[in-house]
Amino acid sequence: MKLTILIAEDERLAREELAYWLAKEPDIELLEMAASGAAALELAAKHKPDVVFMDIEMPEMDGIQAAQRLAAGAEMPLLVFTTAYDRHAIEAFRLGAVDYLLKPYEAARLSQTLGRIRSRAALRRPAREAASAGDGVFRPVSASPVPKRGKLLIEDGGRMVVVEAQQCLYAVKEEKSTRLHLTDGRTFVTKQTLQELEDRLGEGFFRPHRSYLINLDGIEAIEPWFNGAYNALLKGAGRTCIPVSRVAAKEMIRLLSGEG
Known part of the structure; x- marks a missing residue:
């Protein structure tokens, strides 16, 4: 067609x-x-x-x-x-x-x-x-089911901490490790890469920049920066500011507007 x-x-x-x-x-x-x-x-x-x-x-x-x-x-x-x-x-x-x-x-x-x-x-x-078709009444087609978000098992000293996906606010690459920031303010260092975290956490997480992974539900506002790039302001007292590349900005805005 x-x-x-x-x-x-x-x-x-x-x-x-x-x-x-x-x-x-x-x-x-x-x-x-x-x-x-x-x-x-x-x-x-x-x-x-x-x-x-x-x-x-x-x-x-x-x-x-x-x-x-x-x-x-x-x-x-x-x-x-x-x-x-x-x-x-x-x-x-x-x-x-x-x-x-x-x-x-x-x-x-x-x-x-x-x-x-x-x-x-x-x-x-x-x-x-x-x-x-049929009686001419519009009946919306059911959307595909959203994949379940996963869990993370993070080593913390001598114990293993189970972290639910919804607890994760963002992750940032730090040399040979990744620092994971939770919504309650806790942070953990893990050897898992951003790509591994993204694969594990599933639907609702996005790479706005090569060094960051963010929870889309944690975004409070998006502000223009320069040269087509943006900053994503995250919810919470810290008002963390995450860079969003020009290439990633369009896709992220599309997902946040419900067009994902």
Whole structure:
């Protein structure tokens, strides 16, 4: 089944560049292109695209405003925001965007975006089929069960301490060991690597930086830092600040916005 895509972009060259790359994909059908947010809404109502690539900086009505209008509709298309700047990333993912593409486009990065689109579209398809079958009543498809979180066995002096996943706030790499910080303020040093801890702890833990592993439930706020990077402020009296790389920020925000 082909994916229908609407491009909303006010710059002609940028529009044509994106259309050129997308036209190479055999499972994609390009629709009419819009040069403004208002035109994007009109064409979306007319064609009901599967996906909209929405530029953020557009005259009259910008991409964020147009996306908010689309979100208020009965069936919102999958959204990919495109921009030369990354300052709108948090707002984009709050609107449930599949991805956030920076210009100029890179083939490898666009390919990653298309992979996410196809995965999301595949999840939507059974729900649409269920809605159109039988009595026409929409019945949501059951989500896959969330994997159970694991436990850790940490050596502490002459004893072994059992640590539940929900007790773990974050872990940080320290030379040849890893320091594990718990929600109650205790810390333990372990020889387990961050990757081993992530595998063991399971769903809900994320690597925002090569030296850190954090519990997503422990994040209180996310603040912009510089060059597209962020800081994650953790809950608790200590207000621990964890660096989030530019690459990891988009995925982390997507997971926190419920799009994981």
